[in-house]
Amino acid sequence: MSKPQTIQIFLPDGSPTSIREAELTNRLVKAILFPRNKIQEVAKRDMVHFTGVYFLFGSTEDGAKPIVYIGEGEDCFTRIQSHNRKKDFWTHCVIITTKTDEYTKTDGKYLEHYCLAKAKEIGRYATDNDTGSKKPSISESREYDLLDNFDTAKILLATLGYPIFEEKRKKEVNKDIFICKGKISIAEGQLVDDGFLVFKGGQFVLNETKSVTPWIMQLRNNLKNQSVLKEINGMLVLQEDYIFNSPSAAAASIKGRSSNGWTSWKDKDGKTLDELKRN
Secondary structure: OOOOOOOEEEEEOOOOOOOOEEEOOOOEEEEEEEOOOOOOOHOOOOOHHHOOEEEEOOOOOOOHHHHHHEEEEOOOOHEEEEEEEOOOOOOEEEEEEEEEOOOOOHHHHHHHHHHHHHHHHHOEEEEOOOOEEEOOOOHHHHHHHHHHHHHHHHHHHHHHHOOOOOOOOOOOOOOEEEEOOOOEEEEEEEEOEEEEOOOOOOOOOOOOOOOOOHHHHHHHHHHHHHOOOEEEEEEEEEEOOEEOOOOOHHHHHHHHHOHHHHHHHOOOOOOOOHHHOOO
């Protein structure tokens, strides 16, 4: 069970949509988020020049998932400047470092390696990294220190709007399971903090009806393009747990037609999501 946390957010230029620095007040790790168009302004912040790991976040027009590039640097800002010239997709960057610039080059490489492996394992974001990074040689005690730092980084990233390392499924997996059925489609899922999670193995109809909205058709196409949905035995089968932005988006994608998710999703007793979660 998650424990209560106190997180301090500092706005250097006073705007909540601009540069933001975040920290757990009793922890060494600190994060700074900035929009791409603030890259010159953020250069004046000392911590962007510290050693650490950084995340470039964005999206692609045909992508079903947001995208991230994970890197490390002895001077993170210098590395990010090179990406500013070469990578088009990113709109925001988060740098994870320490308050007093204590990371070594090896620490940064370890965090890059671990973060990239974890991001791929959880699968909320598509990764723009061409290859996985090599795990550096590091002492067992230092590895445990950095894994503890990672836990803090995970919280800070989610607080800043990028839950890249948050598990998709709730811990109590046997509770609050809902089922959506069409004439031939069927899937199970859960209502989660950031939308509706449909479980791996869900069976979606192969073809949409005329009543389907264009954005649901586009979403289904995106899922197929990224192999999140694969055609198997005349159905589209979900290849991984996937979070839709609403119960209705999930239900419509499964059935291939307009659908009210709040009444389409039902528990084992036949009670709708609307009955159980809106009262």
